Amino acid sequence: MKILVPVKRVIDYNVKPRVKSDGSGVDLANVKMSMNPFDEIAVEEAIRLKEAGKAEEIVAVSVGPAKAQETLRTALAMGADRAILVQTDDEVEPLAVAKILAKIAEEEAPKLIITGKQAIDDDSNQTGQMTAALLGWGQGTFANTVDVDGDAIEVKREIDGGLQTVKLSLPAVVTTDLRLNEPRYASLPNIMKAKKKPLDEKTPADYGVDTAPRLTTTNVSEPPVRQAGEKVEDVDALVAKLKAAGAI
């Protein structure tokens, strides 16, 4: 089977985001960008399914600026077979990304789409579920473990009360949670090889998708800052403080 893995270029998770003083957004100039960590987990899971003989081909897709090529090259270096960049400099909302992914899925006919559960920039947590809805496929969100068995996939999901297992008929969409796997680093030879792997360039218009945003961000501000309190000398002082604060 073929697996489609969407990947997003986002601020690196180690960088502390800074809000621009004019309230127009978060300053991304000269900031380290990386693949969304949940998408790395998605790429890794696809590769593991391929290594286990359960998948033949992995296609990585990114909707984003020209620089998202780097993100796709990372996916290729990890082990994806080919890539599609749907290039646009506009900010594309999850709904429009899902529409593009659904169109690509109609062309490529994958049995499985593995997405990250959320991107760490907009924290929306929508794209996988929306893609599944548009395609009329089942969805296994927040996956902790997946098990492909013939024409079905069992997904153990991380939910608020613990874990839930569902069985989906294929094709289906899976979204990754943190415990699904630990993504590999691409080796130097694989990074070199990735440069020669095919990368198709498309635009949203090629898929007939209107990416005009439905949400307008009118302002981006800093959250209220918390001041550091004080350090106490010992446990007795801590207990006294807690009592004084009415905390215990």
Place this chain on the structure above:
Amino acid sequence: MKTLVYVEHDNAEMKDATLAVVTAASKLGEVHALVCGSGCAAVADQAAKVDGVSTVHLADDASLANQLAENVAPLVASLMESHDAFLAPATTTGKNIAPRVAALLDVMQISDILSVEDENTFTRPIYAGNAIATVQSSDAKKVITVRGTAFDKAAAEGGSAAVEGVTGAGESGLSTFVSEEIAKSERPELTSAKIIVSGGRALGSSEKFEEVITPLADKLGAGIGASRAAVDAGYVPNDYQVGQTGKIVAPEVYIAIGISGAIQHLAGMKDSKTIVAINKDEDAPIFQIADIGLVADLFDAVPELTGKV
């Protein structure tokens, strides 16, 4: 505006998360509640008593027993023909279902709202809560998930809504429920606990976590949380994780023990009223937001603290 609130429940009891959503919805207009489940009439009765709810739609059907998004979303989408906004709690249930509804309605969802500014305008956290965006929706219908800690809870008593039966779309045939591992515990749930004791990587093992963190939590009647590192290492189950991609909590007191304070962790607890940090590294970032900090080895300090509270 007529709103439809998704009631979070386990077929027996309505969950508290619902109450904050009712508050958010009441800022938009008339509040209807939707109970999807199987054998869940008792939940509908509870929802009918919530202050501010005017109608409860009860979809009681075997196909809805586990609230699979594939079965629930078409039902919600059809109810949205006569409602203007769908609001669900930003729990794993709400996050699973709402985007599926939004796509069926061709609406861009507004995730995890912190406030309702007007009918079309909301604030929401982005970048792990390091920025707050004000967003304006141009969609005719709204699909929204609500951050529970950002809204007061509506009173669970006082209302007397009518309960109306609605029929679901039945089995989608796309997914089936297999099993669930839900830990039953007497401990307060993280999202409603008044005090949370949270442990990090420094605990070193599940045995040590149990030995050091649990007695303090027991003594304080607290919920137990953890950092991602502690969950990844298997000290505690996944549902203990507090943070950007885990649970968002805002208790009266949050005690972070052996947790460094990565932005992803802070995203989940920085709205707690009083934050206490115990860490042996005086430069740990957690101290930058802690109200009370103790630089100490947790293996000495925590048992001592347990003895003294």
